[in-house]
Amino acid sequence: MVLGKAINMSLMDISKIFSMLQPKEEEDEEDTGESRLLNEAVSNDDAVLLAELLSQERYRKFINSRTGWGIPGTPLRTAAAQGNLRCLEVLLAHGAEVDSLDVKAQTPLFTAVSGKHVDCVVALLKAGADPNGSVYNNCSPVLTAAREGDMDILRELLQHGAEVNVRPKVPEWATNATACRGPLYLSAVYGHLDCFKLLLLHGSDPNYNCIEVKMLARIKQPKTVLEMCLRYGCGMEYIQLLIDFGANVYLPTLIIDKTTKQNEAVLLLLKERVCPKSLMSQTRLAIRSYLRTANKMRCFDLLDIPPILRNYLKHIT
Structure with a gap:
């Protein structure tokens, strides 16, 4: 029953994505020239030409049209992906849809985060872009920034209200430990200490990456962030931060390894267990x-x- 429900939801999501890629009724083959010129202006980072085109109604009505090879996208997506801030600002000023989706269900903000274009990220967030990206995409801007160690981008997302305990979106029937690998976990295993601390400062759960009780119950042996930091030899700095931010030091199962770095972290954890x-x-x-x-x-x-x-x-x- 649960399996059937998850499959139906997935099919709905797929239908939603493909429906967005279908050309609108008012568009025909003769109109592809206008869309192509808009995208060419953006690709060439020609903000002056783009503004001139959008001053005309015949071009402005295609501001949210999806064109291009590979991954069809709107001009705003192209500007965000390439980091063309001037064109991005022109498009936003002329009413471009800030959270339009491409075939991967990625928003312009997501592509700007993936491309490490912090100026475009800031502009999109100020224009009202959803800091959490799209509900139809398995990943999120925060997960991407935490994995890549983009401190400035991550800070902007969190300051604009992004979900700090976000996790990859997977069907309930496919739940496993991977589904609980949130941004705090990613920043630790990829060695981004500054991002790790920033996430904790903004309220990331220091015990588990996933805060959904039902999902944790479906996993046989959910690992705490402390355990993962010990397993990957993240070092004492990570352990100390987790302790300072209230991680339950009695939850992890401690396995003493031969590496000095891990043993120092274990000793720190054991000391915390006996000292209130x-x-x-x-x-x-x-x-x-x-x-x-x-x-x-x-x-x-x-x-x-x-x-x-x-x-x-x-x-x-």
């Missing part, structure tokens, strides 16, 4: 837990408390 946290540290964790996850860092600035306490809540020393 200070009252100040416990208070900080309690206050942080009461603040909403979205835009958590911005919430601290709204608290009517001395700067030194505000910085302590932000883990600024």
Whole structure:
């Protein structure tokens, strides 16, 4: 029954994506010239020509048309993928659909994140792009930025309300450990310490990448982030951060390896098990837990408390 439901949902998603690629009724073969010229102007990063074309109604009505070889996309997607900020701003000013999808169900924001074009990412977010990307795409901008170690892009996404505990989208019947590999996990195994800390600052769960109880229950032996950091030899910095942000040090199953680096991390974890946290540290964790996850860092600035306490809540020393 569950399997059938998951398959039906997948077929609906596929139908949705393909329906978006079908030409609109008002479009015909004679109109492909206008769409092609728009995309050529964007590809050549000719913002002046693009603005001139969009000043005419015959071109403006094709601003959201999908054309091109390989992955048909809108002019906005092309601008985002190539990092052509001037053209991207012209398109947005003329009303381009900010969250239009391509055949992969990727938004222009997703392609800008994948291309590491931080200026385009900022412009799209300010124009109202969904920081979480598309519900029809298995990945997300946050997952991509965390994997690639794009600190500036990741910060922009989180500041605009992106889901910090996002996970890859897989059908419920295909649930496994991979489905729980969220951005915190990815930033750790790829060695992006700055991104790892940033995610924790914005409220990422320090115990599991996945916060869905039902999904965790379907996995035989879900691994905590601490366990994964120990397995991949991430080092003491990662372990210390997880401890500071309230990870449950009693959850991981400890396996002593021969590597000195891992053993140091294990010793740090064992020490934490026998030494309770200070009252100040416990208070900080309690206050942080009461603040909403979205835009958590911005919430601290709204608290009517001395700067030194505000910085302590932000883990600024």
